[in-house]
Structure formats: C-alpha cells, structure tokens
Amino acid sequence: MDLASHQRILLGLMRANYQPGAGDAPYYHHVAASPDLQEARGNVHLWRIYVLERTCVLTVELLRQACLLDEALEAFIREQNIPPFREYQPLAFLDFLAGHDDPLVVSVSQFELALMKVREGDPCHYFVDWSYAPAPILNALAQGAALPDTAPPDLHRIEIGIDLPHLFEINRLARDSANWRSRFHTARTRGSRYKSTGATSQ
DSSP states (O other): OOHHHHHHHHHHHHHTOOOOOTTSOHHHHHHHTOHHHHHHHHHHHHHHHHHHHHHOHHHHHHHHHTTOHHHHHHHHHHHSOOOSSGGGHHHHHHHHGGGOSOHHHHHHHHHHHHHHHHHTTOOOOEEEEESSOHHHHHHHHHHTOOOOSOOOOOOEEEEEOTTSGGGEEEEEOOTTSHHHHHHOOOOEETTTTEEOOOOOBO
C-alpha cells in the first residue's frame, strides 16, 4: 500500500468515518479496536470544545442547552476537513452548522459567523432570518442563561455589516408579507418549546 492510502485510512479511523474491511491488513483492524484510538478521539473532541466554546460562545451555549453539542461536533469532525490552524476552526464549524436540522441552530450560528467576518473587516453585508424575535434569545445565550420557555413565531431578519451601528441591525418582517408566506413551514425544534418558520443566511 502506498503512503497516501495508508494515511487516508488512519485519518478515517481517527475521524470515525472508516471501518476496516476484510481486505484490509490486520494492522488496521488492530488500530480500530485499540483503546488508544478511543482516547485520541476523546482528546481531539475535548480540544475542539475548548477552542469553540471560547470563540463561538453563542452557538456553543445553544448547542449545549439543547444537548446537541457532542452530536454536532462529532459530525463536524467526521465529515469535514478541519483546518489545522485554530483561528479558522470556528469559521469552519459555524459554516458547517448552516446545514443543521434545527433552524434555531442555523440562525444563531450564521449570525455569529457573519459577525466574526465583519469584525475581521469583511465589507459584505449578511442577512440571517429568524423565526422568533432574536434579541431575547441572543441576550440569554450571551449571559449563559436558559432560553425563554416559549416564544410565538415572529419572523425577523438581522442585517450584519461593518458600517452598521454595533455591526448589526434587527428588523421585524411583516407576518403577511410574501417573504413570510414563502418561508413558512412547521418544524419542531428543541422538543415542543419552539416551532420554526425556518431560517436562512444570505
């Protein structure tokens, strides 16, 4: 076996997205069953959390409250080529969460991603749709407090840009607007506490 194939298999074992088959050498089966591999995976997991909880504060707090953090992080490690440089990992993680099943996770993560970008001087304007008034949610997450128990659907859009006061602006969208009607769908998120109209970033 060439070196590149050997490295791909080891990386797959480390990321838990490769299982040795009948045609693989006994060495790979031994590595897959090794407690050392489990320990190494655990160390990587803890390191990712250490980095992300200091850089993606809002998103990590939401995922933790929803008991989704481990699942989301494991999927990120398994499915993505994670940048080796720590400063790029939060951006990659937040970008990955754009495809999350929970619309609230999508809204929070894409807001935080856009905010990171404009703080670094990105001249673009970003728009993130919310199914609920975002201010109480963001305030609770920033303080590490529990989210409100209930929230009526109330579509908002946050515009994020370097030339805006505080770098972002929250706007409420009319319930009877074409935008509301085109985006509305019923989805259960976070148990029975929230129903969402969906969220997108542009």
